Amino acid sequence: MRSFWSFCLFAMVGSAVAQGYPEKPVSLVVPFPAGGSTDIVARTLGQRMSEAFGQPVVVLNRTGADGRIGTESVVRAPADGYTVLFGTTALAIGAAVGTKTNYDVLKDLAPVTQVVATPNLLVVHPSVPAKSVRELVALAKARPGALNSASGGTATSNHLALVLFNSMAGVKIAHIPYKGARPALIDTVGGHVDMTFSPIVAALQLVEAGKLRAIAVTTLARAAALPQLPTISESGVPGYEASSWVGMFVPAATPRPVVDRLHAAAVEGLRTAQVKGVLARFSADAIGSTPDEFAKAFRGEIAKWTKVVKASGEKLE
Numbered sequence: 495m496r497s498f499w500s501f502c503l504f505a506m507v508g509s510a511v512a513q514g515y516p517e518k519p520v521s522l523v524v525p526f527p528a529g530g531s532t533d534i535v536a537r538t539l540g541q542r543m544s545e546a547f548g549q550p551v552v553v554l555n556r557t558g559a560d561g562r563i564g565t566e567s568v569v570r571a572p573a574d575g576y577t578v579l580f581g582t583t584a585l586a587i588g589a590a591v592g593t594k595t596n597y598d599v600l601k602d603l604a605p606v607t608q609v610v611a612t613p614n615l616l617v618v619h620p621s622v623p624a625k626s627v628r629e630l631v632a633l634a635k636a637r638p639g640a641l642n643s644a645s646g647g648t649a650t651s652n653h654l655a656l657v658l659f660n661s662m663a664g665v666k667i668a669h670i671p672y673k674g675a676r677p678a679l680i681d682t683v684g685g686h687v688d689m690t691f692s693p694i695v696a697a698l699q700l701v702e703a704g705k706l707r708a709i710a711v712t713t714l715a716r717a718a719a720l721p722q723l724p725t726i727s728e729s730g731v732p733g734y735e736a737s738s739w740v741g742m743f744v745p746a747a748t749p750r751p752v753v754d755r756l757h758a759a760a761v762e763g764l765r766t767a768q769v770k771g772v773l774a775r776f777s778a779d780a781i782g783s784t785p786d787e788f789a790k791a792f793r794g795e796i797a798k799w800t801k802v803v804k805a806s807g808e809k810l811e
Contacts, residue, residue: 516576519551520552520577521551521554521576521577522554522579522742523554523556524536524564525555531695535580541763542763542769561581561585562588566596566597568603569602571745572745573746573748573749574748579742581740582739585792586795586799589800590795590796591649599796600793603744604753604785605743605785606742606785607783608740608781609739609741611738611778613711613712613713613738614694615691615692615709615712615717616708616710617689617690617700617706618630618709619688620705624709627724627731628729630689631663631730642689643667643668643689644670645675645678646671648671650671650675652691653669659736661806676696679696683700683706691712698719708723713737718777718779757784765780765782
């Protein structure tokens with residue numbers, strides 16, 4: 495009986511908090527440097543959320559340790575809805591590969607909404623004699639270990655995209671880690687490595703200039719920016735999918751009415767012309783999933799990459 499009344503009291507307090515929320519500025523924590531795609535999306539959406547709230551929404555860049563410093567700052571913040579994390583695919587991958595942290599993303603964070611999803615491109619240097627996924631797979635099987643793929647570092651999203659590709663296609667393309675996705679892309683353009691999985695916004699102009707050849711997109715659906723380019727899934731590796739995403743999280747104990755208020759403001763912002771225009775620049779798709787939908791998708795991402803890592807046999811910590 496006591497637990498029942500405790501639950502009722504908690505619900506009443508949460509409802510009361512939500513009725514006045516927000517009563518002061520809301521901070522959106524971006525755990526990456528200013529000027530990147532995640533930062534720009536956060537700032538643009540934050541402006542629209544500020545209008546919905548009638549309170550300032552401020553972006554704070556808390557960088558370091560591959561996003562872990564910013565993430566921990568949100569985990570340790572009061573669970574009142576005034577400190578919100580703009581997390582990325584790296585959260586799921588970190589959990590999957592067992593990255594050592596002072597928090598548990600599933601226990602210490604509550605998903606609010608998936609903001610966007612962004613396709614990556616599988617691109618090769620023009621000297622690579624493959625113009626399709628099937629030709630690339632055939633080449634890799636004919637020359638085991640001879641082909642290599644650059645990434646932004648071990649256990650990054652473009653590294654895991656390669657691990658998944660190797661596993662599903664039954665090939666052994668070597669991994670060449672760099673300190674960041676941009677150096678990896680630059681060396682692919684220079685022909686120092688054969689291929690890479692790159693965010694579409696970073697590779698698109700290079701593809702259009704003929705400096706790289708786009709083989710396929712990594713999402714299950716074709717990219718609006720390159721509708722003629724097939725997906726990896728439809729090109730001989732059925733079911734392949736490795737997109738990047740950005741989502742909003744709050745400390746786990748945040749009252750659900752506050753989470754719902756944040757979700758509603760974010761979805762409202764995603765529907766505005768200004769936000770749609772910014773997303774189009776990055777070839778990103780607005781999602782705006784419910785907290786429950788995003789929680790399910792987030793758990794699914796962790797399970798997916800955990801399975802991929804175990805199947806590969808690679809030590810990715």
